Amino acid sequence: MKIKQVIPRDFSVVTMFNMAARALQLVVTVALVRILSVEDYASYTVFFTTSSTILGIAGQSIALAYVRYNTERMTKDRAYRDSLIFISHAINVACLVLLLVGSYPMAEAMGVAHPVMLAAIVYGFLLGTVQLNIAFFQSRELYAKSGVVENAKQLTLLACIALAVVLAAGSLESILASYCFSGLACFVISLTMIGKLVRHGDAAIAVDFKAGREFLAVSAWLILYSVATQLYNQANITMLASFGSTQAVAEFGVASKYFNMVLLFLPSIKTVLRVRMSKAEMTESTEKQREFAIKWFKKTTVPFVALVAICCVGAQLVFPVLNGDGYDASIPMFQILCINAFSAYVFAPASALIMSLNRYGLQFAIALISLAINLVGNYLLIPLYGGIGTSIATTISQIALNVMMTVVVFRVGAKSIKLG
Secondary structure (H helix, E strand, O other): OOOHHHOOOOOOHHHHHHHHHHOOOHHHHHHHHHHOOHHHHHHHHHHHHHHHHHEEEEEHHHHHHHHHHHHHHHOOOOOOOOOOHHHHHHHHHHHHHHHHHHHHHHHHHHHHOHHHHHHHHHHHHHHHHHHHHHHHHHOOOOOOHHHHHHHHHHHHHHHHHHHHHHHHOOHHHHHHHHHHHHHHHHHHHHHHHHHHHOOOOOOOOOOOHHHHHHHHHHHHHHHHHHHHHHHHHHHHHHHHHHHOHHHHHHHHHHHHHHHHHHHOOOOHEEEHHHHHHHOOHHHOOOHHHHHHHHHHHHHHHHHHHHHHHHHHHHHHHHHHHHHHOOOOOHHHHHHHHHHHHHHHEEEEEEEHHHHHHOHHHHHHHHHHHHHHHHHHHHHHHHHHOOHHHHHHHHHHHHHHHHHHHHHHHHHHHHHHHHHH
């Protein structure tokens, strides 16, 4: 059986755009590691992690539920008019206001200057708006359009950073401004694309607060699950900044950046799986869900073992070339995180499958247990091993999350089949 029978054909479209985006991210990562001092890179790590957490909570958590809800609605009713895009953006704006009010204590807790925290909040908000617009495309299976938006962000960012290096010698302030401008440009581009679809009659939008309340009621647990999972990186950096050193924060930040490169295919896989598992034919057949998971495990284990092994060995050779001599300690951190990457790939269907079972409350509980493991692990290991301790805690907690969700899928699925 060919792998295309396990992965939908649209996967190739999403992967193509993600590969381009990751290539651009690699260029940006290497440039910043070379340009910024260790102290500035530690501040940049806090900026990027905080903005990513804000994106995750205010953007991706809503977008995850948005894709799940909208896809199922549209497969059942082709006349369905989307009212959730307005509700989703309103929630994102509300989060922005709350975060701006709390920006001073957040900056003090993370040990960075207040302007750095303000930049992180603004950039996280802009990314959230972009992610919601991308979800609009993904729920309609317009993967090419969502890929264009993502690559537009990376290209704009690369151009802005190049300009910052020329005009401001690559100062931390100019780098953060480059990120914020790229987010704003990407929001305008994505909004223009949505407007074009609506004007041409390819998408229907309506303002319906009743539908919004129904969406939030149905998706509350799913949103909370996503919020819990998005707190991982923020917890890592916050605890490492509190119990570790500035050097350790910078080193873990470098390792995390390259770890995200290893996860090249994961966004593509999860994007397509979320849409596929949200369709009526999958949500109404537990047997099909379990069959899909088994095929996935069999087909992906060996290739991803090979990928992770290559990355672990190659890091010894590539890291000194890319990063210079200042970040050798990030190599073992990266290698430990690669074990996490293997788990993420092999168990990629788990979250989409458990969502298709509508066990959102249980999914949220599993995420909380995993987050607790991460927090306890960081508390115990950071004083002993620094950034390596954070890498170990992250890997153990993420594997626990994936395994627990997979067990739930098979146990709940087996019970459903017996009852049927």
